Amino acid sequence: MSRPLTPYPPLSKAQQQRVFGRLFAMLRPYAFLIGVAVALLIASMPCELFPALIWKYVTDDLLVPVISRAAPHSSGLIAQIVSFGGRATQPFPLLIWAMLWLFVIYAIGEVTGTVSSVMMQRVAQRFIYMLRNKVYDKLQTQSLGYLQRQRIGDLMSRAMGDVDEVQSFIVGSIDQIIGDGGLWIATVVLVMYEDWRVASVSLAPLIVVFFMLRVFNRKMRPIYVATREKAGDVTTRLQENLSGITVIKIFGRETAEGQRFRDVTWAYYLQQIRAITARNVFFPLSRAVGFFSNVFMIGLGGYLLVKYPHGRFTLGTLVLFRAYWYRLFGPVQTLARVNDMVQRAGAASMRVFEVLDAPDELPDAPGAIALPMIRGAMQLREVTFRYPSDRNGPPQPDVLKKLSLEIEPGQTVAICGPSGAGKSTILNLLLRFYDPADGVVLLDGRDLRTIQRENFRTRFALVQQETYLFNDSVLDNIRYGHADATMEQVQAATRAANAHAFITRLPGGYDARVGERGVRLSGGQKQRISIARAFLANPTVLLLDEPTSSVEPESEAAIVAALDRLMAGRTTVLTSHRPALIRQADKVYVIEDGQVTEQGSPQELRHQGGWFDRFMQSAEAEERGGEPMLAEEERDAAMS
Numbered sequence: 001m002s003r004p005l006t007p008y009p010p011l012s013k014a015q016q017q018r019v020f021g022r023l024f025a026m027l028r029p030y031a032f033l034i035g036v037a038v039a040l041l042i043a044s045m046p047c048e049l050f051p052a053l054i055w056k057y058v059t060d061d062l063l064v065p066v067i068s069r070a071a072p073h074s075s076g077l078i079a080q081i082v083s084f085g086g087r088a089t090q091p092f093p094l095l096i097w098a099m100l101w102l103f104v105i106y107a108i109g110e111v112t113g114t115v116s117s118v119m120m121q122r123v124a125q126r127f128i129y130m131l132r133n134k135v136y137d138k139l140q141t142q143s144l145g146y147l148q149r150q151r152i153g154d155l156m157s158r159a160m161g162d163v164d165e166v167q168s169f170i171v172g173s174i175d176q177i178i179g180d181g182g183l184w185i186a187t188v189v190l191v192m193y194e195d196w197r198v199a200s201v202s203l204a205p206l207i208v209v210f211f212m213l214r215v216f217n218r219k220m221r222p223i224y225v226a227t228r229e230k231a232g233d234v235t236t237r238l239q240e241n242l243s244g245i246t247v248i249k250i251f252g253r254e255t256a257e258g259q260r261f262r263d264v265t266w267a268y269y270l271q272q273i274r275a276i277t278a279r280n281v282f283f284p285l286s287r288a289v290g291f292f293s294n295v296f297m298i299g300l301g302g303y304l305l306v307k308y309p310h311g312r313f314t315l316g317t318l319v320l321f322r323a324y325w326y327r328l329f330g331p332v333q334t335l336a337r338v339n340d341m342v343q344r345a346g347a348a349s350m351r352v353f354e355v356l357d358a359p360d361e362l363p364d365a366p367g368a369i370a371l372p373m374i375r376g377a378m379q380l381r382e383v384t385f386r387y388p389s390d391r392n393g394p395p396q397p398d399v400l401k402k403l404s405l406e407i408e409p410g411q412t413v414a415i416c417g418p419s420g421a422g423k424s425t426i427l428n429l430l431l432r433f434y435d436p437a438d439g440v441v442l443l444d445g446r447d448l449r450t451i452q453r454e455n456f457r458t459r460f461a462l463v464q465q466e467t468y469l470f471n472d473s474v475l476d477n478i479r480y481g482h483a484d485a486t487m488e489q490v491q492a493a494t495r496a497a498n499a500h501a502f503i504t505r506l507p508g509g510y511d512a513r514v515g516e517r518g519v520r521l522s523g524g525q526k527q528r529i530s531i532a533r534a535f536l537a538n539p540t541v542l543l544l545d546e547p548t549s550s551v552e553p554e555s556e557a558a559i560v561a562a563l564d565r566l567m568a569g570r571t572t573v574l575t576s577h578r579p580a581l582i583r584q585a586d587k588v589y590v591i592e593d594g595q596v597t598e599q600g601s602p603q604e605l606r607h608q609g610g611w612f613d614r615f616m617q618s619a620e621a622e623e624r625g626g627e628p629m630l631a632e633e634e635r636d637a638a639m640s
Helices: 013-026 028-067 077-082 091-141 144-149 152-194 196-203 205-243 245-250 254-307 315-357 423-430 453-457 474-481 487-496 500-505 523-537 553-567 611-623 632-639
Strands: 378-385 400-407 412-416 438-443 460-463 541-545 571-575 587-592 595-600
Touching: 013 028, 013 152, 013 315, 028 077, 028 091, 028 152, 028 315, 077 091, 091 152, 091 315, 152 196, 152 205, 152 315, 196 205, 196 254, 196 315, 205 245, 205 254, 205 315, 245 254, 254 315, 378 423, 400 423, 400 438, 400 587, 400 595, 412 423, 412 611, 423 541, 423 571, 460 523, 474 487, 474 523, 487 500, 487 523, 487 553, 500 523, 523 553, 541 553, 587 611, 595 611
Parallel strands: 412 571, 412 587, 460 541, 541 571
Antiparallel strands: 378 400, 378 438, 587 595
């Protein structure tokens, strides 16, 4: 069984290899586009190197001869290109052609580089689209137990922030590693060809930078992993506070919750400062060391010019070296930035892959089938169930203990019992939101695990105590289980649910938006929309989990009448402490301490003097107004 997602230790080299190997394997479907982009990127590289060669030519073959009142030189490949094979010989035409060549080569480089960048951006966006949807699909198929053990804000951080970090790596790494790395290699070859002595002293400081980079890697790995975790903490706190804003306001906890949010954002801030400080120490130091290559280059190059004024090392060669200095040292800074990106992407990828690799806790059995039709016969046979424990926490106690009950097709069964007895747990097992630790849950005589989940759940409808509505229109919420329903079918469902009248009075009617979690509607209105949604789905099996406990008294009668119509002709399992609903049951099971202690029709159990009899007497007294309305827990305590 999977556990809550937890912070990662620093990534080892082997872990990084596995993570990025997997990441690149996922990019295989985009290999052709990446290949074209890389080819264009490589094609643009000579365009980056060409200007320095022109500067060397202009200096040595045009400016120096003119200043010394000599004829321009025309030897070498660049001279042949600029002079069109010797056709142009005068200084000014040659200078103009050199300038035009610079413009043409620059334009070619910009076009190929831009097209390559656009293609890589499109690949990255398409890949991230796929990856984010894979994360979402994985979360959608996970069990309730898995999701309830996680922090929702942290899951959101993984699906959004961490996936975005991977996108930045995909775009930046290929462009910078291949582009700048290829340019650096080509530049090293060129400067070595021009003069190996000056090239060697220019490259020597890079060895120091390389060892600095290794130290930077070791220090930054744990910092970036911790930073991603702190970002998840901020998202979690924000999500919880916004979801519970009503409770916060009721108890006047705005100041306290504001401080809690500031605490997690301050921890995130401190972690970011650690990362920023480390980067801002390393990058200036690496630039300072790299600057020595510039000093050595000018020093040795100037010495050679003074010592051997007519030697192979010319003023144009020194200009070329100076032009290429950034190409020699720039990739070192780029390498540091890429390494920084790799560390962040590695930490983010591990968090994403942990979500994708979490095992399915409720897989269908091998060979699970789709039933063409469902009669609605259900049975719990010797079922024992306990909720999953938290990570490293003690085992949870058994909620159900060798419990057995049976529901016939078309029968209405009420599950009653004290608070915490396991009533809602039974509904969760019937929907296979959980699997029992022992025993079996049957539907039409088949183990639920041998029936495809998507198949049988489409024949069920659940009306809960706390109705969840999406921040969409009334119409879209009603159609949620039957997207193709016509307006006539929708209105028939809302009339049956006693909802049509109040919907038509809303501004916008059926197109009115209900707000986040339906905050613009009363509890009774939300519940009637939920019942209309169930009517439209036309289920074979109806599950009602305290459907009237959170609604205002003036709405209860309309809701009970709507539920009467909804239950007609369907297999119905309900939990409720409202006598009006319980009396309609064909059979009642009383659950106490995870076991069935009473069973029979409501009329039979009323004369046995057990828990059910005492419960009904108390509930009916409340309905008659003979005593104040008690909470369920208070009633349980009074009856015990």
